[in-house]
Amino acid sequence: MNTLKFQTQINAPKDRVWNALWDPANYREWTRAFSDSSHFDGELKQCKEIDFLDGDNNGMYARVETFKPNEQMAFRHVGEIRAGQRQDPSTEWGNNLESYSLSEVNGRTTLDVSVDAPDEYAAQMNDIFPKAFANLKALAEKH
Template sequence: MPLLNFETEINATREKVWDTLWQEESFKAWAPTLNCSYYEGNFQQDSKIYFFGEDRNGMYSFVEKNIPEKEMKFQHLGWINDGEESPQDWENSWETYLLEESSNGTQLKIEVNALDEFADFFSSNYPNMIQKVKELAES
């Protein structure tokens, strides 16, 4: 299970980057880079969040940590097929978004503990996602 790291410098405040990542309208603007169209639920710590594609299929995760404007961590749980949860044995598969102040604004770091079968997806799609978040936050 590879640990993948992605990061970029964003010329915006941590608050603006955080809002770009997690507010519903801006999420819908960058999420298609990850084959996601929208989410249902909320990002409260210790809750489930559901990420859907246009076909209403997707995945669901547990919000393990939510420290506003600093850190969001998801533990991935399983697929959603035809509106039904399909739990998977994805133990230790997680994703963390870290925001740190920097001299030019905010350093966005994303760490993904990826299952081997998803490593190529993350490696090829996350650079595009980070670039889109950067563009949105800086506009």
Template sequence: MKKMNYQITIDAPVDHVFKTMLDKETYKKWTAAFNPTSDFEGSWEKGAKIYFIGINKDGEKEGMVAEIADHIPNKYISIRHYGILNKGKEITEGPAVEDWAGSFENYTFEDLGSKTLLKIDLDTNEEYLDYFDETWPKALQILKEISEK
């Protein structure tokens, strides 16, 4: 696994950025950079299962199965990925998940007064390095724009 890091300063208070990042409708907007049908099902509460999903070209739901490893409101979210959703079925072991199962995606929110420094740290494999380097900055720019409205 490779560690990747991204960050952005957003001209909005931390509580607003935190809410904008996680609320259902605004989540779909900023994560559209990864997949135009991006969505989530589940809860952001610590210990909860959450699905990060989209609709594939065949109209079927697919995506990631994860657990919220930690959640400190307005400060930190940690997501532990452990499976995939394929045609409505969870796959949590075997070749489809063994290269990245147990990877983390962490969000740290630093209060800069009227601004927020958002830091993203994530684990990934070689296959996604270029994709994430291209897509994460786009997603964070969208989050910045919708948070600053």
């Protein structure tokens, strides 16, 4: 298991970055780097469960561990979803943490992301996250 760390600077206040991250339509845009049809289903609130899906309804389900609007969001992954059906808790992805933290100085936001990923997915995540960040920056920085 690897804990991967990513950081980007965005020329926008953190409330705009938060909206770019978690508004459902915006989420679909910035996560295209992972899958052209990435989306989530569920409620982004503390202790709620959420499904992260592609167009074929495959993906992961998670529990919202931390929900502090405009500051921090963290998910504890539970298991996989295949064809819209939740699978038993995963030994590969289960209990992995994915967290997003925002800090702002003079209208510029630093986004720090930490992702626990199985060894065989580390290279893929290291390749995709910078592309996703480019999409996110474009969304958050437009006026």
